[in-house]
Amino acid sequence: MGAVRRVVSYLGLGDGEQYDESYEYEEYEDGRMPASERAAMRWAANGDLARILMIRPQKYSDALTVGRHFREGQAVIMDVTGMSLADATRMVDFAAGLTYGCDGRIERIADKVFLLAPADVEITTT
Template identity: 70%
Template sequence: MGAVRKVVSYLGLGGVEPYDEPFDDEHYEDEYLPAAERAAKRWRATVESSRIVMVQPLKYNDAPMIGQHFREGQTVIMDVTGMPMPEATRMVDFAAGLAYGCEGRIERIADRVFLLAPAHVEIETT
């Protein structure tokens, strides 16, 4: 073997050795999906649920409870009328980020009352 071939072989630039086992594409198919589709699959509920949860947070520390229900695929109605305005604003900002990050939607349905709908829930307005 010549010196050039030895260097090429040493650097791993030589020919490709065939694998003994076939490559399993199904295991890696999610890696080649667009980011939005991967996120939707990750946050999709395992069981289609028609449960709607009504939450009336009194302080911003109640935000994880809202996030947990929403990530489980449940529709959440969030009523922030009992919160001071600065905390209510923070809570709505949190809910909007949660809905955006999980490919869902947030809709204002009344004064200081909001609907958080997961990606699999369709909202119709008439």
């Protein structure tokens, strides 16, 4: 039994039979492609060397810059050491939501320094 089917059954919303169909991702109802697929396509189409962008936001409104680069498929190192504790916390919360929404990962690599990796980037540790 799939996860969606179990949740639907648990909540008493039906038997979940309609969720067992396979999905066709080429045709979207609203003409939009999920962000993770857009990022993967941009990343795969780029034959250049992979780059990691280092961003040192100073205020929470710099989240737009972080989000734009990450959604374009770039890995981002975000250093929030120059921010107040409240803004740094908000920025990390934003980054966690951004990576979750785009099927990426966020890893703490140092004190107040985080790596935001797109879905197609593998992070390994030794």
